[in-house]
Amino acid sequence: MPLTAPLDLEASAIDITRHLCDIESVSSNEAAIADVIEASLSGCSHLEVIRDGDAVIARTNLGRAQRVVIAGHIDTVPLNNNLPTRFETIDGVDYLWGRGTVDMKAGVAVQLKLAAELVAPSVDVTWIWYDHEEVAEFLNGLGRIQRNRPDLMLGDFAILGEPTRSEIEGGCNGNLRIEVRTFGLRAHSARAWVGHNAIHDAAPILGILADYQPLEVEVDGLVYREGLNAVGIAGGVAGNVIPDECVVQVNYRFAPSKSADDAERHLREVFDGFDVTVIDKAEGARPGLTAPVAASFLAAVGGEAKPKYGWTDVARFSALGVPAVNYGPGDPLKAHADDERVELAQITECERGLRAWLLT
């Protein structure tokens, strides 16, 4: 069967995952996979299907008391000789190997299968499969929907299918990126005393970072681990010139009990006396587990909810007032890895959890 044919959504979620992964869809190249998804749902009379750029939205309109939004992105980071997919067994564990298997086509496959299968779920469902998650924020497909059609994202609860090993991970840390700069005066390095060395002046900045003790913060019962790290440093003009500027790029991951403004204020205190420029600032999202509908989801999935450390698009739902969690197959440490691979049992488990809840 050609990859561009509609999916057989009665196949297993594992086989659907493999089919989706083998349709290469690196960010900005999602048209083909979006076409396949749209075509695959065309026979589902219980779904209203909307196309927005290379995002596909499908929703039930059953007049249920509650609506949940279940979303996943369909793009991947660039390939590195890791397509087409293959099955692997390592130490007795079965995997599907290849780009996109973890981040996050296994989650999308489970969602697509259930979207087609569940003609009468216990809640109304809005399914969203979107483009451009792995690239610059302004391109993000869910961000585009948030700007143009926020009504499509509204509901009592949202689930984002990012990889969580099929366990519930609530909310996400916020993300702040700043540049801390020192300034000097250029001079020939043979006469250094005529100038002033900006790189030497960066010594206390690195000292502060090396000594910083990141907090662990409890929010709605989950403990979020923060982090403050230099992610880049640059300075220097030439091998014989005293440098007049040094820039340290610092990334702060902060607990969702803090606003991004709180986080910025904290960093301005930490780097008091230095030139600080904010270059990226994203709110975190509280765990979203206090809503009654979240409790029934937790009960259906089982296990214990954990905090999500990385920033994810759950924050977009949070910003609209919709409590949201992450829930999807795959080990997040394998996302973007050259040996990206998803454990098959996690695909089946995610499918079981979601189905059980949507049929409650």
Next chain:
Amino acid sequence: MPLTAPLDLEASAIDITRHLCDIESVSSNEAAIADVIEASLSGCSHLEVIRDGDAVIARTNLGRAQRVVIAGHIDTVPLNNNLPTRFETIDGVDYLWGRGTVDMKAGVAVQLKLAAELVAPSVDVTWIWYDHEEVAEFLNGLGRIQRNRPDLMLGDFAILGEPTRSEIEGGCNGNLRIEVRTFGLRAHSARAWVGHNAIHDAAPILGILADYQPLEVEVDGLVYREGLNAVGIAGGVAGNVIPDECVVQVNYRFAPSKSADDAERHLREVFDGFDVTVIDKAEGARPGLTAPVAASFLAAVGGEAKPKYGWTDVARFSALGVPAVNYGPGDPLKAHADDERVELAQITECERGLRAWLLT
């Protein structure tokens, strides 16, 4: 008169400087100026003229008891809208403004004028005008002559016309460049505790540099000021990745009483425990003022000799056992500057000093 015509070496050294500067000769583009120099000397029957690539060597063979070598480079650093030259008067001081005026065509102009004029100097003179001084060491024209025809560089004393405000500057500091590296482990910055931050580990390297007290070292009566500086720093993979490497490029200018091996040993002690790679290593040169012929030069020029801080090609003469000093018009702080300009009085003074000595 077209710029490519032979020079009028009976003109003033100031006018010859202007003519030489207006022949653009950024490194690797010295053919035209070398042709002009060679042609300008063709009528001088007291000189043996040798062409080597784009270097021109001219020497007397008068059977004098002593031979001195007087050298200067004919290339410049790249232009920055600072050609053609112009005369300027600032606060009553007359200057020639433009690329090459300081570094070092004023010195070359004085040398060319005297080479043509002095048919019977008191010592035999080897004049060397060479290419590629402002670029990578392996391209240096004097280095090429040193490898292929070291006999052309031999003498009892050598003078390099690098800018010294027409005062004698003895020897030069040595120059060592190293890279000091730290290593970490990459991880997503949302889960920093999985990795290890190499930029944070560079904090003590910058601390050592910021705290370092450079020495002042007396060598043969001159005090050399040392310097230890970061001239570059780089680290970082992406805005959301814990960096696994950080490199600090360090430049050590050391007194000529130390060998380059001594200097390397010192830096390996200073950065003990860090990964250190030597990327550039050049011996210094002792002042060269103890030779009897140097004393007569000092007497003719007048004033007091000073140390040269920057590395210059005097070290090549020093390596051949020829004592050597720097002596030329222009403020070294204006070398390579966008507002490069030479004080006219220094051109005249350099001409006077050299002529007086060569006629002693």
